[in-house]
Amino acid sequence: DVQLVESGGGLVQPGGSLRLSCAASGFTFSTSDFHWVRQPIGKGLEWVSSIGTSGDTYYAGSVKGRFTISRENAKNSFYLQMDSLTDGDTAVYYCSRGGDIGLDYWGQGTLVTVSS
């Protein structure tokens, strides 16, 4: 079965950093694109970042220059390094696989809280 499992969420102070991880299994990791999508509490889904099979990366304007997405094919994992965090980054973060039918598999979500 396809599985995506996030880890690394938690409480961080404004200006701080956090690294989210997403461990994948059940499919060929190296031939898939991956995304991070977040949902602030009480608000809608917001696409954050994606990484392609060749390592090409894309970012939402709200996180560009602060967040970095990366992948490690040997570990079937991808990551989101989040720096200079603000309270606006508080959200549930989902990792997801990009397939022919869209974002076809999602993790369960991990909560990131930015607060002093």
Place this chain on the structure above:
Amino acid sequence: QSVLTQPPSASGTPGQRVTISCVGRSSNIGNNHVYWYQHLPGAAPKVLIYRENHRPSGVPDRFSGSKSGTAASLAISGLRSEDEADYYCAVWDNSLSAWVFGGGTKLTVL
């Protein structure tokens, strides 16, 4: 404010047909494929419609999608209580070089 505009809410009674609109622009809906996602409380989002009007395996044919110009629509016929969820459209935006989601529509089954 989202690049894609959806009504914040929609409602219907069991058995009815409801439609949810998603209005964009030429840089996104006008030139790229539209996807629709269903998000139930406490669950991960699920793709309902891909490339405007295709259903993934397992999605009932009560769900259908369409696109015309810079707008897309999701239709749900034979409404059921389990359809109560948030629905989002999503598309790649050429100007932003980014994926964008609509603001979401909360569907209530009365």
